[in-house]
Amino acid sequence: MTFVQLIDCKTSRFDEMNQLMDTWVEQTKGKRTATHNIIGKDRSDASHLIEIVEFPSYDEAMRNSKLPETDRIFRDMIALCDEPPTFTDLDVVRDEQLNAANVRRLFELAAAKGDLPPLNDVFAENYHDHDPANEQDTIGLDAIRRDIRMWRDGFDFEFTIDDQISQGDRVSTRWTWNATHKGEFVGIAPTGRKVRMTGTTVFRCQDDGKIVEGWWNYDRLGLMAQLGALDALEK
Incomplete structure (x- = not known):
């Protein structure tokens, strides 16, 4: 079953956050199990970001989280946030293109x-x-x-x-x-x-x-x- 993780965070350092995501993409080539990544910015609050990461399954998401590159980037991301991010784990029950x-x-x-x-x-x-x-x-x-x-x-x-x-x-x-x-x-x-x-x-x-x-x-x-x-x- 497809699995999606929502990462909700606030940061006044968006450009640095964006560069961090570029670094993760580059460093995890051939290793990551994530298949789709979207980052959205709140139109009413430019510091409010929501990242949506899609995986083939929950197990694949767990494999991805155990990559040393993911762990390192996660710690750097926390440092860029104005407050601790929140995480929502979702099993996809309907996906209509x-x-x-x-x-x-x-x-x-x-x-x-x-x-x-x-x-x-x-x-x-x-x-x-x-x-x-x-x-x-x-x-x-x-x-x-x-x-x-x-x-x-x-x-x-x-x-x-x-x-x-x-x-x-x-x-x-x-x-x-x-x-x-x-x-x-x-x-x-x-x-x-x-x-x-x-x-x-x-x-x-x-x-x-x-x-x-x-x-x-x-x-x-x-x-x-x-x-x-x-x-x-x-x-």
Whole structure:
């Protein structure tokens, strides 16, 4: 179970505290078990800091605390505080990456049976799509809906999310696409063939979580080969 420690402290020596954290990061390379570190400053009191440190588990946090570098930095941190810091240990019982959840919902909606929904709850109106298969970028909600509808008219398909990484306003998704060619697609008459593609898409989300930009990378040439579109060129 993921474990998080909150360190609540007050210091008038923030720059020195910041340098101390840089020193700890440098000295514990290859040793530390912490996976994520955030320091927040209270907007109403600049001397009030809260540090959030994430670990894979409580046991890993204990291993990290026993590092000699951690112990040394901790003593130096105490000396920089205006008053003794407080510690809160938390087992994480829910961790929802909201931007990533919105991206997963997009893949689900794109492949869902029936009429294509409006998608205005997942895409921003000014969405900008970068797809190397298109001569020009697709810009706007209506335009991306037309692109998705083109794929839906040509195929019955589903996505499998293989990996997903969310950082800041970016969500990177590695996916597998399995489909049946049921209708005309870029001039190719329906073949009934089962086809498969893998790809990666990076989306940028705006503050409300809606997707505002996307970059696609997938094996379009491999898809054309599976549809038999390259057969004449090989003869």
